[in-house]
Amino acid sequence: MAILAEEVDGVIGVDTHRDTLAAAAVSPIGAVLASTDSPANARGYRRLLDFAREHVPGRRCWALEGVGSYGAGLAAFLDQAGERVVEVYRLNRSGDRQLNRALHTITLIRMRLDPATKAYVARRITEGKTARDAQRCLKRVICHQLFKTLERIDRPTLRSIVDLVQAA
Known part of the structure; x- marks a missing residue:
């Protein structure tokens, strides 16, 4: 196949x-x-x-x-x-919603406190994007950064992190 x-x-x-x-x-x-x-x-x-x-x-x-x-x-x-x-299909709707909520919170905090993020959002808005679209773009950037970070973590360490999150 x-x-x-x-x-x-x-x-x-x-x-x-x-x-x-x-x-x-x-x-x-x-x-x-x-x-x-x-x-x-x-x-x-x-x-x-x-x-x-x-x-x-x-x-x-x-x-x-x-x-x-x-x-x-x-x-x-x-x-x-x-x-x-x-x-x-979404395998776990509540998990996806929890992850989206976490990403939303991260974007709000970064947009308020991080100078590089403020510049990124401002640049997207000057390109013609709405504030909401700029935040969506930022979420994609954050997801990419998280994915790249997770790729670099070895499997046993990643498994330990997942176990800790599930225990919380």
């Missing part, structure tokens, strides 16, 4: 919401190539397809959350366009 990374040139991951769709083009090895937001309507669907064609012009797969709910319209549109679509 082939793994997805061998079958595609990239994946378009989409987090679906009632009014908006947040998408990221990702290489087969997991590098984020680009990201965008669009409205959850026919015009937004076309915009996401154009985004995908630009950033992953070859063989691609769409990974959608909520195909049975907020992602249903996009999934139907992509299916009609001949695109490959797979549904992804």
Whole structure:
């Protein structure tokens, strides 16, 4: 059985919401190539397809959350366009919400106290992003920093950290 990374040139991951769709083009090895937001309507669907064609012009797969709910319209549109679509699931909704809450708190504190973060947010706003979008960008940066830190930790140390967090 082939793994997805061998079958595609990239994946378009989409987090679906009632009014908006947040998408990221990702290489087969997991590098984020680009990201965008669009409205959850026919015009937004076309915009996401154009985004995908630009950033992953070859063989691609769409990974959608909520195909049975907020992602249903996009999934139907992509299916009609001949695109490959797979549904992804959250394994632990409460865990994801707890992590998102922690990231939200980290961004608020850094935006208030850290000069480098203040400069980053100001730069994003001067680029035309709203304050909310700038905070989303900051969350992505923090997630990337955390991931890189976790990659450098050896497995036994990481297991000890997870055990401590679960015990708390």
